[in-house]
Amino acid sequence: MRNSNTRRLFLRSIAAASAVGAAGVGIGSGQSDDGTDADSEGAESLVATVAVAPEGDLAFEPDSVEIPLGGRVEWEFEDDGHNVSTYDVASDAVSIPAGAEPFASYAEDDEDEDLEPDDLDHDAVIEEGETFAHTFTVAGEYAYVCTRHEPEMAGTVTVHPCVDETVAVAPDGDLTFDPETLEVGLGDTVEWEFEDDGHNVSTYDVASDAVSIPDGAEPFASYNEYDVDPEDLDHDAVLEEGETFAQTFTVAGEYEYVCTRHEPEMAGTVEVSDEPDAEVIAGPDGAWRFEPETVRVTAGDVVRWEFDSAGHNATSHPGAADETSNPEGADWFATYEGDDHFSVVEEGTTFDHRFVVPGTYEYVCTPHLPTMAGEVVVEPCPTDDEDSDST
Numbered sequence: 001m002r003n004s005n006t007r008r009l010f011l012r013s014i015a016a017a018s019a020v021g022a023a024g025v026g027i028g029s030g031q032s033d034d035g036t037d038a039d040s041e042g043a044e045s046l047v048a049t050v051a052v053a054p055e056g057d058l059a060f061e062p063d064s065v066e067i068p069l070g071g072r073v074e075w076e077f078e079d080d081g082h083n084v085s086t087y088d089v090a091s092d093a094v095s096i097p098a099g100a101e102p103f104a105s106y107a108e109d110d111e112d113e114d115l116e117p118d119d120l121d122h123d124a125v126i127e128e129g130e131t132f133a134h135t136f137t138v139a140g141e142y143a144y145v146c147t148r149h150e151p152e153m154a155g156t157v158t159v160h161p162c163v164d165e166t167v168a169v170a171p172d173g174d175l176t177f178d179p180e181t182l183e184v185g186l187g188d189t190v191e192w193e194f195e196d197d198g199h200n201v202s203t204y205d206v207a208s209d210a211v212s213i214p215d216g217a218e219p220f221a222s223y224n225e226y227d228v229d230p231e232d233l234d235h236d237a238v239l240e241e242g243e244t245f246a247q248t249f250t251v252a253g254e255y256e257y258v259c260t261r262h263e264p265e266m267a268g269t270v271e272v273s274d275e276p277d278a279e280v281i282a283g284p285d286g287a288w289r290f291e292p293e294t295v296r297v298t299a300g301d302v303v304r305w306e307f308d309s310a311g312h313n314a315t316s317h318p319g320a321a322d323e324t325s326n327p328e329g330a331d332w333f334a335t336y337e338g339d340d341h342f343s344v345v346e347e348g349t350t351f352d353h354r355f356v357v358p359g360t361y362e363y364v365c366t367p368h369l370p371t372m373a374g375e376v377v378v379e380p381c382p383t384d385d386e387d388s389d390s391t
């Protein structure tokens, strides 16, 4: 169940956001689906291959790779006795972005993933000829090691965000954010581009009295670190000119942020609307169909289902029907939790899902098969020619 914790948190946030102005709220559930066919579209840029211990060398080759959001890295083990790990209980040299989940080549079985990090066997290795793959659903920098051969055996994966809007930080050296107020849609990603040294972006109220975030949202900062309590973060930490910071907004509402070094002059606002990127009407006028049947979105986009009549559901769960399918490494989605695939929702319910892994998702309303089915086609986000390093 890779990334399932992150996903559930996200869905809870989305559900809370959707409650405003909606007659009902759908709560989704999901988990990784590794058993279905990948969509080959854009597969070349989406997948990076890393050789583990080529010719017996204690190295990852290449030792750094870059992929877009929703992309996958495949580690091909060319010798015995190695692993891939991002668990900080196993190594001091690893790091992952705030909001991401640690992963390792020895924590891929469901039963392993239910274990606490301390209870995993961090010395477990993979044999020559085997492959380990991980799909990245949170943008940022990942530093990983082979726990048996660090510090020699270490590598990085950079996952580029899908940026919807940008904000200039200290343009021309001015103590401002430009634009000062930005309006974005639900699930959108904002990237702050630092045009001068010595600034940051923060919504932590332990750092400033001037910040605020909506109920149900998590505070964020350009100096965020994985699994560090707000009090223990360095709220004076700054980025350098040329660096960027990206944040995805999954809870609607108003976010007031500051540069902790230059407030109150340096302050800005992001207004996140409740607007999804695409909408699907389920059961329009009682008809057994999804309208439109096919929606096309970009990685990182939010699709909202509005149930116009009672007795329907929407699910891409691999166990729900033969007709369902999800891209390799992608989370499936469903309007219900658990395995009761005939659970239906009430009229007026809305259900949101943010699609991160590109490919084609075939979903159904199980009570009304075979007529009631639809698909979501997720395109990779456009590649940026410029180097955009996320922090």
Ligand SMILES: [Cu+2]
Residues within 6 Å of the ligand: 283, 288, 289, 311, 312, 313, 365, 366, 367, 368, 372
């Ligand atoms: Cu139906």
